Amino acid sequence: MFAFSVRRVAQAVLVMFVISFIGFAIKYAVGDPVRDLVGISVSVEEREKVREQLGLNDPFVVQWARFLQKAMQGDLGMSYFFKRPATDVILKKAPATLELVICSSFIVILVSIPVGIFAAVRPNSWLSRFLMGASIVGVSIPVFLTAIVLIYIFAVELHWLPSYGRGETQMLWGVWDSGLATADGLQHLILPSIALSSIMLPLFIRLIRAEMKEVLETEYIKYARAKGIAPWRVLIVHAFKNTLLPVITVGGVQLGTMIAFTVLTETVFQWQGMGFVFLEAVERGDTSLLVAYLVFVGAVFVVVNTVVDIVYGLVNPMVRIASRS
Amino acid sequence: MSTLQKIRQSDLLHNFLRDPLAVGSFFVLLVLVAAGFLSPLIAPHDPYDTTTIDIMDSEMPPAWMDGGESRFLLGTDSQGRDLLSTILYGMRVSILIGIGAVVLQAFLGIFIGLTSGYVGGRLDAFLMRVADVQLSFSTYMVAIFIGAIFKTIFGVGLYAQVAVPFLIMVIGFAEWPQYARTVRASVLAEKKQEYVEAARVIGFPSSRIMWRHILPNALTPVLVISTVQVANAIMSEAALSFIGLGMPVTRPSLGSLIKIGFEYVFSGTWWITLFPGIVLVLLILAINLLGDWLRDYLNPKLYKGA
Numbered sequence: 323m324f325a326f327s328v329r330r331v332a333q334a335v336l337v338m339f340v341i342s343f344i345g346f347a348i349k350y351a352v353g354d355p356v357r358d359l360v361g362i363s364v365s366v367e368e369r370e371k372v373r374e375q376l377g378l379n380d381p382f383v384v385q386w387a388r389f390l391q392k393a394m395q396g397d398l399g400m401s402y403f404f405k406r407p408a409t410d411v412i413l414k415k416a417p418a419t420l421e422l423v424i425c426s427s428f429i430v431i432l433v434s435i436p437v438g439i440f441a442a443v444r445p446n447s448w449l450s451r452f453l454m455g456a457s458i459v460g461v462s463i464p465v466f467l468t469a470i471v472l473i474y475i476f477a478v479e480l481h482w483l484p485s486y487g488r489g490e491t492q493m494l495w496g497v498w499d500s501g502l503a504t505a506d507g508l509q510h511l512i513l514p515s516i517a518l519s520s521i522m523l524p525l526f527i528r529l530i531r532a533e534m535k536e537v538l539e540t541e542y543i544k545y546a547r548a549k550g551i552a553p554w555r556v557l558i559v560h561a562f563k564n565t566l567l568p569v570i571t572v573g574g575v576q577l578g579t580m581i582a583f584t585v586l587t588e589t590v591f592q593w594q595g596m597g598f599v600f601l602e603a604v605e606r607g608d609t610s611l612l613v614a615y616l617v618f619v620g621a622v623f624v625v626v627n628t629v630v631d632i633v634y635g636l637v638n639p640m641v642r643i644a645s646r647s
Numbered sequence: 648m649s650t651l652q653k654i655r656q657s658d659l660l661h662n663f664l665r666d667p668l669a670v671g672s673f674f675v676l677l678v679l680v681a682a683g684f685l686s687p688l689i690a691p692h693d694p695y696d697t698t699t700i701d702i703m704d705s706e707m708p709p710a711w712m713d714g715g716e717s718r719f720l721l722g723t724d725s726q727g728r729d730l731l732s733t734i735l736y737g738m739r740v741s742i743l744i745g746i747g748a749v750v751l752q753a754f755l756g757i758f759i760g761l762t763s764g765y766v767g768g769r770l771d772a773f774l775m776r777v778a779d780v781q782l783s784f785s786t787y788m789v790a791i792f793i794g795a796i797f798k799t800i801f802g803v804g805l806y807a808q809v810a811v812p813f814l815i816m817v818i819g820f821a822e823w824p825q826y827a828r829t830v831r832a833s834v835l836a837e838k839k840q841e842y843v844e845a846a847r848v849i850g851f852p853s854s855r856i857m858w859r860h861i862l863p864n865a866l867t868p869v870l871v872i873s874t875v876q877v878a879n880a881i882m883s884e885a886a887l888s889f890i891g892l893g894m895p896v897t898r899p900s901l902g903s904l905i906k907i908g909f910e911y912v913f914s915g916t917w918w919i920t921l922f923p924g925i926v927l928v929l930l931i932l933a934i935n936l937l938g939d940w941l942r943d944y945l946n947p948k949l950y951k952g953a
Contacts, residue, residue, distance in 0.1 A: 337780055352800050458939070462932040464882055466889045467905065467924045474912055474920075485913065575783065582788035589890050590909070601890055604795045612799060616792060620784075627783045 326635050334628040339390075341620040345613040346389045349399070350382060352609045398614040403606050408614035412596055417500060418488060419584050419595035425515035426580065427573075430522045438530025439562060442538060454531070457524035465583050469517035469590040476513060484510050486592040514591045521583055522576060529572055533565035567637060574630030578623045662944050669940040676933040679926070683738040690732035695898065709918055722918045724904070725911055733899060734923050738930065740900040744814050745881035749873060751819030752880075756826020757862070757869065763827065764834030765857050775831065778824035790821040790883050794892035807895035814893055818883045822876065829872055833865035840864075867945055874938030878931045885927055901927040 378385070392398070401408045441450040477485030488510050500507070537543065538561055546556045585597035592598070596615065603611035654660060663669055682689065709722040709730075721730040763774040781789060794817050798806050806813065837843065838861065846856045881901075887893035888902030889909075896907055901923045908919030 333776070333780075348796055348799070458935065459928075459932060462878070462882075462935050463928050464885055464889075464931075466886065466909075467928065470905070470909055470912060470920055470924070474917055478913060478915065578783065579785040579787065582785045582791065585791060586886055586890060600795070604798055605891070607799055609799060612795060619788065623784050623788070 323635065327632050330628050330631050330635075334624045337624050338621060341617060341624075342390055342393055343386065345617050345620075346386045348616075349389070349609055349613050350385065352607075393617065398617060399610045401603075401608055401611040401614070403603070403608045403611065408611045409618075411599060411611060412614055412618050415594060415596045415599050418593060419581070419588070419597060421500065421511065422514055422518060422584055422587065422593065422595060423577070423580050425511055426519040426522070427577070429515055429519040430526055433519075434523055434526035434530055435562075438527045439534055439557065441527065441531040442534035443557065445535070453527065457527050460520060460524040463520070464586075465517060465521045466586045466590050468520045469514070469587055472513050472517055473590070483513055485513075488594055514587050514593055517590070518580065518583055518587045522580060525576070526569070526573075530565060530569060533568055534561060537561045537564050567634075571630060571634050574626060574633075577626055581619060581622065659944065663940070666940055668936055672933040672936040672940075675929060676937065679738065679930050679933065680742060682735055683742050686732070686735035686739050690729075690735045692729040692732040694728045694733040694736050708916075721922050724907060724919045725916075730919065730922055733904060734901070734926055737899045737901045737904050737923060738926060740811065740894060740898065741881050741884055741902070741927070741930070744811060744818070744884045744900065745877045747811075747815035748818035748822070748880040748884070749876045751815055752822045752876065753826055753869065753873065755819065755823040757830050759823065760827035760830025761834055761857050761862060761865075764831040765838065765853065765861065771831075774827070778827050781821075782824045782828075786821045786825075786879075787883065787886065790817050790887060791890070791892065793817045793820060794887050798892055807897070810894050810898070814884055814887060817887070818880050821883070822879065825872060825876065826869065829868045830865055833868055834861055837861045837864050871938070871942045871945055874934055874941055878934040878938065881927070881934075882931055901930075 380388075389399075396409050398408045400406065401411050404411050437453055441453055444450050473485045476483045484506075488507060543556060543561055546560050547553075551560070581597075584593075584595060585600065587593065588595045588597040589601060596619070600612065600615040602608075603615065663673075687693070721734070724730055724733060759774055759778075763771045794813075797813055797817065801809075843856060843860060846860050851860075884893060884900060885902030885905070888900050889906045891906070894900040894903045896903060899907065904923040905920050905927070908916070908921075908923070912920055
């Protein structure tokens with residue numbers, strides 16, 4: 323187990339190394355920080371001096387090493403547009419995105435587990451047929467279209483819910499700019515969370531249904547039933563518990579996918595999160611911020627995946643033995 | 648037996664005709680694709696021809712609503728283009744990009760998967776690690792990053808000119824691991840078969856064994872994932888266009904049409920977004936349903952239904 327963890331962590335470090343290389347290569351190739359710093363009315367000699375001072379004349383590898391060293395300390399350079407450290411800009415927007423992801427995950431868990439179990443237990447009832455059909459349709463609707471339709475129905479036509487922005491937010495513990503603490507903020511959260519969860523729901527309903535169906539066929543479930551254990555207890559305690567492992571693994575990996583989809587959801591709802599700032603950075607050509615987002619999101623993905631893998635290895639010995647050979 | 652008779656009596660056709668959902672989605676798909684590719688012939692207007700567009704016609708509702716005109720069946724968009732024609736032309740762009748991207752990812756994936764599975768050893772371990780890592784980042788994120796990087800490097804103007812090949816490349820590069828893994832898995836199974844052994848004993852070169860002997864036998868799963876991948880590619884294209892990393896407004900795909908329409912949703916102009924949206928969902932749904940049927944027919948045990 324120890325060897326397995328070490329190997330996984332080593333791989334994670336290697337991947338981060340590659341990401342930082344790609345990030346730095348973009349920074350190196352695109353944009354001229356000197357021009358952004360001094361403007362155009364400065365002579366060539368002075369420009370050269372600034373270049374020398376900033377170390378921009380050093381070889382690629384030396385500059386990359388410097389970039390890596392700074393990145394380790396959390397310094398990913400200055401955003402050209404905000405004139406502030408790029409890490410600060412992204413960290414300030416992170417709570418918005420994370421709250422969106424957390425609320426959507428909550429919806430996914432609350433809806434997909436009962437629906438998935440129901441569809442597995444009564445596969446032939448019209449309701450489960452309808453739900454499974456709906457999940458195929460659900461997979462085929464892009465998340466931004468769901469979002470637009472939701473806005474049109476609930477905000478433009480019915481005026482029930484706000485259509486964009488985060489509403490009133492409150493600073494929690496001095497660092498976390500939260501929309502969960504105020505009624506207005508919560509109202510603003512409803513539509514984006516539903517839109518974001520709509521893309522994950524069909525996948526999880528189908529996964530839970532498939533795993534549940536498989537478990538219900540096994541001998542020990544038959545035995546538990548024969549023993550006369552209450553049907554709900556067989557379902558929840560005996561069967562459902564054993565479907566959790568694959569569900570959690572897929573869930574961990576899909577958490578990363580959800581971050582990708584926040585870019586789309588945030589665009590539709592003008593949600594001031596990381597994805598929104600990232601797209602603004604692309605529009606403005608703010609390479610520094612773009613690279614910071616790349617490294618930051620890359621790190622989130624790598625950490626989540628590594629943790630999921632190690633947890634999975636802990637629970638399921640087959641994984642770590644298979645990877646040894 | 649003639650070829651026609653063979654087709655008529657085949658298991659595939661029989662199975663297909665017995666499944667009304669498959670026939671229905673095939674029919675919808677056929678209509679959509681035909682309408683898209685015949686758009687220069689059947690569309691009432693040419694949305695690329697700026698001389699026929701009148702800005703005074705902009706934001707007209709569909710013909711059956713108040714203020715609509717019979718000239719514009721589904722209404723007009725914000726620039727006065729006929730929405731029906733623009734959707735038809737846009738669908739052609741979306742389908743082209745979808746198919747192009749899948750051809751590219753299939754080519755990359757088959758090449759890498761075949762090499763990886765046949766050669767094995769360190770190369771195999773390395774390539775599959777790369778595929779794993781790329782997959783763990785989710786294809787959307789990879790596509791968004793590649794698109795963003797291209798756009799920053801080349802600037803908005805140039806990006807708009809070469810958007811179609813760019814999108815094909817972006818989506819193709821983002822999704823090759825799917826193919827590589829599938830191909831590798833079946834190559835590993837085929838490699839142990841006796842006919843491969845026989846071919847090796849005869850002394851055929853590895854490349855011939857790989858491409859002429861193993862590959863044809865490993866193609867079934869490739870076919871299965873190809874349909875779903877086309878739907879995925881069309882969806883990725885729409886998503887990229889929607890966030891402004893795809894087709895420009897002057898040559899809209901379904902995704903960028905939805906993006907244009909979105910800005911007008913708040914003023915109650917719903918049709919610019921809704922109609923291309925419905926077409927996009929129909930297109931993806933039809934491909935997905937066909938893909939499901941094909942998967943069940945070709946190999947019921949390939950996936951666990953999830």
